[in-house]
Amino acid sequence: MCGRFTLRTNASVLSRLFQVVIQRFTPRFNLAPSQQVKAIVSDKCGIFQETELRWGLIPDWSRNERSKPPLLINARSESVSEKPSFRDALRHRPCLVLADGFYEWLKTDSGKNPMRIQLKNGSPFAFAGLWDNGLDINGRAISTCTILTTASTTFMQPIHHRMPVILKRENEARWIDPKINSPSDIQSLIVQNPDTYLQSWQVSNLVNSPLNNDPKCLEAVI
Numbered sequence: 001m002c003g004r005f006t007l008r009t010n011a012s013v014l015s016r017l018f019q020v021v022i023q024r025f026t027p028r029f030n031l032a033p034s035q036q037v038k039a040i041v042s043d044k045c046g047i048f049q050e051t052e053l054r055w056g057l058i059p060d061w062s063r064n065e066r067s068k069p070p071l072l073i074n075a076r077s078e079s080v081s082e083k084p085s086f087r088d089a090l091r092h093r094p095c096l097v098l099a100d101g102f103y104e105w106l107k108t109d110s111g112k113n114p115m116r117i118q119l120k121n122g123s124p125f126a127f128a129g130l131w132d133n134g135l136d137i138n139g140r141a142i143s144t145c146t147i148l149t150t151a152s153t154t155f156m157q158p159i160h161h162r163m164p165v166i167l168k169r170e171n172e173a174r175w176i177d178p179k180i181n182s183p184s185d186i187q188s189l190i191v192q193n194p195d196t197y198l199q200s201w202q203v204s205n206l207v208n209s210p211l212n213n214d215p216k217c218l219e220a221v222i
Contacts, residue, residue, distance in 0.1 A: 002164035005102035032210030057146035058134030155195035
């Protein structure tokens with residue numbers, strides 16, 4: 001799964017890497033569900049643009065529900081095309097959720113230890129995401145997103161059995177291309193980077209609280 005991640009890379013670096021103007025923002029060292037995240041979406045003409053989305057998808061159909069809308073932070077890539085909450089967004093509203101690392105909790109005999117995972121070169125990347133327009137608990141229009149997950153690679157398996165889908169660089173633009181919307185084409189893009197791309201280390205329990213947005217969240221526990 002994916003429940004916390006970071007985006008601390010300079011906006012100018014992100015703009016150059018993703019070929020989209022990214023507005024300046026406050027670095028985030030501990031992004032959590034229900035917070036705003038940086039994303040790239042495509043309009044119907046295929047023009048890519050930056051946007052901000054609240055993490056935790058509220059499906060469009062929930063407008064007709066009287067109960068509290070769901071907060072779907074993750075979507076299983078294996079079944080995403082079959083689920084009513086995600087089917088339409090998968091075909092028409094994919095997005096790139098920008099990040100440069102994420103956290104997962106390793107279960108041990110003494111408890112859960114937070115682990116930092118990122119690319120070995122420390123560069124930013126994009127999670128495969130979906131977005132939608134819905135209504136929040138107060139009935140106000142809101143744009144939200146979810147992050148796709150998949151079975152863990154060999155590297156991640158000792159930490160957790162699920163992990164977010166990190167798109168390969170060559171698949172990022174194709175993921176949000178409006179012309180690519182068949183289930184087979186979409187599934188072909190959900191291919192993880194090799195294990196050799198990743199590194200991890202244990203960090204402190206600071207990341208357990210989403211109130212802590214501090215560079216110290218990244219520091220290795222010695």
